[in-house]
Amino acid sequence: MSVTPQSMLPFPKTDLLARQDRLRAKLRETGADAMLVFSQESLFWLTGYDSGGFVFFQCAVVTADDRPITLLTRRPDLLQAKMTSTIEDIRIWQDADDANPAADLKAILDELGLQGGRVLIELNTHGLTGWNLWRCQQTFGDWCRLEHDEQMLRFLRLVKSxxxxxxxxxxxxxxxxxxxxxxxxxxxxxxxxxxxxxxxxxxxxxxxxxxxxxxxxxxxxxxxxxxxxxxxxxxxxxxxxxxxxxxxxxxxxxxxxxxxxxxxxxxxxxxxxxxxxxxxxxxxxxxxxxxxxxxxxxxxxxxxxxxxxxxxxxxxxxxxxxxxxxxxxxxxxxxxxxxxxxxxxxxxxxxxxxxxxxxxxxxxxxxxxxxxxxxxxxxxxxxxxxxxxxxx
CATH class of the missing domain: 3.90.230.10 (Creatinase/methionine aminopeptidase superfamily)
Structure with a gap:
């Protein structure tokens, strides 16, 4: 049986894309260039992505414009990301003694031209440990403006459809x-x-x-x-x-x-x-x-x-x-x-x-x-x- 992308979406694709549009509109309204989504709840609500991979380092980059969402995760989550979500651009970071997925994430932001940009980061989540936040802060430094997301996605999903x-x-x-x-x-x-x-x-x-x-x-x-x-x-x-x-x-x-x-x-x-x-x-x-x-x-x-x-x-x-x-x-x-x-x-x-x-x-x-x-x-x-x- 072959893997069919987006074959297990929990909601109609139109609903998920509409939620992504709402987030992008909110980012533009607040003057942000992008958001780093670490919460598994947010990823499920936003894209349908369903996984336990959040216990490691896993992040989706959502830009304020209409460029596709990019997900950075580990290899065990690749097929689930393809089948349960609308995400098409999936990047893998490899386990190693010296692995630093924050560096992989910075490389994605660089591809997207976000150097010097205002990037919100989803902080109030079990998907972002203190250690992983520290790795992001140490890796990014002043390369971009990393700012608290102020619970943006959490409040967007507060009122249920x-x-x-x-x-x-x-x-x-x-x-x-x-x-x-x-x-x-x-x-x-x-x-x-x-x-x-x-x-x-x-x-x-x-x-x-x-x-x-x-x-x-x-x-x-x-x-x-x-x-x-x-x-x-x-x-x-x-x-x-x-x-x-x-x-x-x-x-x-x-x-x-x-x-x-x-x-x-x-x-x-x-x-x-x-x-x-x-x-x-x-x-x-x-x-x-x-x-x-x-x-x-x-x-x-x-x-x-x-x-x-x-x-x-x-x-x-x-x-x-x-x-x-x-x-x-x-x-x-x-x-x-x-x-x-x-x-x-x-x-x-x-x-x-x-x-x-x-x-x-x-x-x-x-x-x-x-x-x-x-x-x-x-x-x-x-x-x-x-x-x-x-x-x-």
Whole structure:
């Protein structure tokens, strides 16, 4: 079977070329001559290119004019670049003890006549390590004006197209079925990792990607943690497990958060649930055009403070979701924190949660979902059960 260039584009080629036109227009508007794209998320959105090669040194050069995009990558990524993207000019740098791909990149910029030009570089990405940035800075010196891109591509992809929204709706349905599978699996005597396995089997069997980051399945005293931890733990007859996980479909992520309780529910923990659900409802209703993300945070903070849980609340309570590669399912910025000035727009997709971990009592409660901002009331993309889940 022969390799057919551009045979596996994730979107119609016209959509991808239109996105490239938007980026070039933005570059011209800001007076930049070119941009160095290191983010795999940006490469996927811009060209369709789908690879894990970003963990090495990989960069696409996009000029402000209409010259073709040039990709610099390694040999294992060559065929994927040809088949999954619109990129036709693909250059390879070779592994060696003295390899310096930044020098290969500078040679491409020289071919494009960019010496002395203003070149933006995509900095806020796991695709550009500090070491690789240092190599670029040392190699380029003052040969060109290397400047921060100010999150240009990240903000261009913040508002989703109808095709992207369809993908995220599919991810939401996969996420919903996984939560059902987790709840159906939950019972005392299992390891909390057994529930994690049920989640993975459900989403992968449903056509999802591997999640870009490990899910959070924290049980017992660890349920108050805001991050996952190692070593499985056996679920007891009187117990709790806080669940937060991503589902990625075609690299577009949604997330959910829920709490499963075992045995008798303490009155204080039921109150924590009632407060969390009420606050989440208020936050959700605020996700309308014109509302700032800071106002959504205020609803979260005021709700927990009024209920007496001010000590437990976080400094941020949600963020944008969309295209994400490992190691995270967050597509940030933006985030929902005090004073955040970004305003909701139709087409934005947000995950936010109300996580309440009481370090004094050891009780935990968390609820959260993904939503789509519309012209009116937001559309919730990941459902939560109507009632608190209690396994007796």
């Amino acid at each position: 109808p095709a992207e929204i369809d993908i995220m709706r599919t991810a939401g349905k996969i996420c919903d079925r996984a939560l059902d599978a987790v709840i159906e699996t939950a019972r005392p005597g299992l390891l909390d990792s057994d529930l994690k396995a049920a989640y993975l089997a459900s989403i992968l069997g449903d056509g999802a990607d591997m999640p870009p980051n490990a899910p959070l399945f924290n049980s017992g005293e660890r349920a108050v943690f805001g991050r996952g931890v190692t070593k499985p733990r056996k679920l007891e007859a009187q117990d709790q497990i806080l669940v937060e996980y991503p589902v990625a479909y075609r690299h577009y992520n949604v997330k959910t958060e829920w709490t499963v309780l075992f045995g008798q529910v303490p009155d204080k923990q039921r109150h924590m649930y009632d407060v969390g659900r009420e606050v989440l409802t208020k936050m959700t209703d605020l996700a309308r055009p014109g509302t700032t993300l800071g106002e959504i945070f205020d609803a979260y903070a005021n709700g927990l403070d009024a209920a007496g849980y001010g000590r437990a609340r976080y400094g941020a309570t949600g963020y944008s979701v969309g295209i994400s590669y490992a190691p995270t399912s967050m597509d940030v910025p933006p985030m929902i924190y005090p004073g955040a000035q970004m305003r909701c727009e139709p087409g934005m997709t947000l995950f936010y949660h109300v996580m309440n971990g009481d370090g004094d009592t050891g009780l935990a409660m968390g609820v959260g979902h993904t939503l789509l901002v519309t012209e009116g009331a937001p559309e919730v993309l990941t459902y939560l059960p109507d009632e608190l889940t209690v396994i007796t």
